[in-house]
Amino acid sequence: MTENNKNILVVGGGISGVSVALEAAETGYDVILVEKNPTLGGMVAGFHQYFPKLCPPTCGLEINYRRLRANPRVRVLTSTEVQSLEGQAGSYQVSLKKAPAYVDERCVICDKCTAACPVEIPSGRNYGMSSTKAIHLPGKMAYPPRYVIHREACPPDCKECLNACTYNAIDLNAQAGEETVQVSSVVFATGWKPYDATRLELYSINKQQDVITNVMMERLAAADGPTQGKLLRPSDGSEVQSVAFVQCAGSRDENHLPYCSAVCCLASLKQARYVREANPQAQVHIFYIDIRTPGKYETFYSATRADENIHFIKGKVAGLQNTPEGKVRVEAEDILGGSKITRDVDLVVLATGMQPNGVEPSLAAGLVGLDENGFIAANLQKPGIYSAGVAKNPLDVNSSIQDSTGTALKAIQTVVQTTAESR
Numbered sequence: 001m002t003e004n005n006k007n008i009l010v011v012g013g014g015i016s017g018v019s020v021a022l023e024a025a026e027t028g029y030d031v032i033l034v035e036k037n038p039t040l041g042g043m044v045a046g047f048h049q050y051f052p053k054l055c056p057p058t059c060g061l062e063i064n065y066r067r068l069r070a071n072p073r074v075r076v077l078t079s080t081e082v083q084s085l086e087g088q089a090g091s092y093q094v095s096l097k098k099a100p101a102y103v104d105e106r107c108v109i110c111d112k113c114t115a116a117c118p119v120e121i122p123s124g125r126n127y128g129m130s131s132t133k134a135i136h137l138p139g140k141m142a143y144p145p146r147y148v149i150h151r152e153a154c155p156p157d158c159k160e161c162l163n164a165c166t167y168n169a170i171d172l173n174a175q176a177g178e179e180t181v182q183v184s185s186v187v188f189a190t191g192w193k194p195y196d197a198t199r200l201e202l203y204s205i206n207k208q209q210d211v212i213t214n215v216m217m218e219r220l221a222a223a224d225g226p227t228q229g230k231l232l233r234p235s236d237g238s239e240v241q242s243v244a245f246v247q248c249a250g251s252r253d254e255n256h257l258p259y260c261s262a263v264c265c266l267a268s269l270k271q272a273r274y275v276r277e278a279n280p281q282a283q284v285h286i287f288y289i290d291i292r293t294p295g296k297y298e299t300f301y302s303a304t305r306a307d308e309n310i311h312f313i314k315g316k317v318a319g320l321q322n323t324p325e326g327k328v329r330v331e332a333e334d335i336l337g338g339s340k341i342t343r344d345v346d347l348v349v350l351a352t353g354m355q356p357n358g359v360e361p362s363l364a365a366g367l368v369g370l371d372e373n374g375f376i377a378a379n380l381q382k383p384g385i386y387s388a389g390v391a392k393n394p395l396d397v398n399s400s401i402q403d404s405t406g407t408a409l410k411a412i413q414t415v416v417q418t419t420a421e422s423r
């Protein structure tokens with residue numbers, strides 16, 4: 001690192017935060033990249049494929065991780081959160097809190113610790129659709145490649161993982177750490193979380209196992225997911241023959257998320273293709289209000305629409321019921337057909353929207369402002385504070401990366417201007 005206060009702090013290590021960090025570092029500026037989770041990658045690290053190319057996100061992430069490894073200007077701090085932020089452009093003081101690192105860099109990913117661990121916990125990565133050990137690697141592409149331990153799940157005095165580790169990489173007594181850094185500018189790339197589908201009473205996700213959300217569908221289709229990529233019904237493990245997608249599940253709705261998340265239509269079109277690729281006989285029904293696939297994505301929509309086993313029904317889903325045959329009955333109004341219709345399917349996927357993670361108001365009082373939906377709006381920030389990617393607005397990956405590149409330039413301008421002013 002050069003003089004401390006010429007650094008840029010990036011908060012959030014998803015595709016946007018990693019992009020901001022790399023663009024700034026490769027231009028010659030020093031960056032501290034802070035991620036609250038044990039691994040970088042954000043939401044896309046759990047996806048099966050990206051629209052429109054239908055390539056695995058792991059390819060793009062691996063290229064970025066290689067750039068990170070090669071660039072000493074980026075200091076990556078995972079399992080770390082910002083506790084407070086104060087100051088002004090050119091001189092922000094940031095207090096960071098790091099969770100205990102129970103596994104250190106001596107770890108060689110031999111997996112002996114996981115094999116020895118006696119404790120199973122619900123897998124957060126798979127949204128509870130499978131279990132994992134209390135010590136586990138948080139994804140096959142984890143960066144840094146380091147196991148995490150859910151200490152709160154460990155039985156008192158259990159040392160099975162410690163005894164199994166022949167590299168002395170585990171310290172069960174590791175403590176949390178704190179650090180204060182000075183930076184010139186700060187970029188929040190804190191991204192999104194899926195809207196809480198249990199709040200959608202109409203769709204009763206908490207009562208029906210075969211009603212899942214779009215992010216769960218990504219895990220179901222993923223080779224490292226709960227079913228090793230086979231599309232099986234959560235209730236009985238049978239092969240999925242029919243799927244209904246419920247668009248705008250909680251989106252464009254004053255009682256839930258009033259805005260459009262911009263990507264859910266494309267995500268469902270992509271997931272309809274997962275279903276059809278896995279099972280050429282499968283039938284897909286997409287219930288929508290409007291299909292939104294702007295710009296170049298229109299060809300993705302038309303190609304998906306050309307599949308005669310993918311049926312598009314314009315109409316809002318009014319309810320979901322279990323049938324005596326073990327299916328889920330979708331009740332909707334077919335607006336174009338002018339009638340009420342039902343479809344009995346094996347699996348229902350709720351296309352829930354992206355809700356911003358935002359920033360804790362207490363964390364940066366007076367410096368970071370949120371808009372009415374919780375996004376970090378550029379015009380509400382103090383000089384030297386920026387937001388990038390979905391933290392700012394619902395965006396696809398490509399637009400998030402473009403936005404991040406522009407935001408890196410803004411952060412660099414703050415470093416350059418405040419350095420010049422201080423001379």
Ligand SMILES: Cc1cc2nc3c(=O)[nH]c(=O)nc-3n(C[C@H](O)[C@H](O)[C@H](O)COP(=O)(O)OP(=O)(O)OC[C@H]3O[C@@H](n4cnc5c(N)ncnc54)[C@H](O)[C@@H]3O)c2cc1C
Binds near residue numbers: 011044398
């Ligand atoms: C179902 C679904 C499927 C999608 N599929 C596609 C697709 O195929 N193609 C496509 O282009 N787009 C797709 N998208 C959109 C894509 O997910 C987003 O464009 C992308 O995740 C944006 O990345 P991000 O880095 O801005 O946010 P995120 O991926 O959310 O990353 C934010 C990061 O910040 C971290 N963070 C949050 N708060 C803090 C904090 N306080 N301190 C430190 N770290 C913090 C998080 O842990 C996370 O790692 C899809 C969206 C959905 C809902």
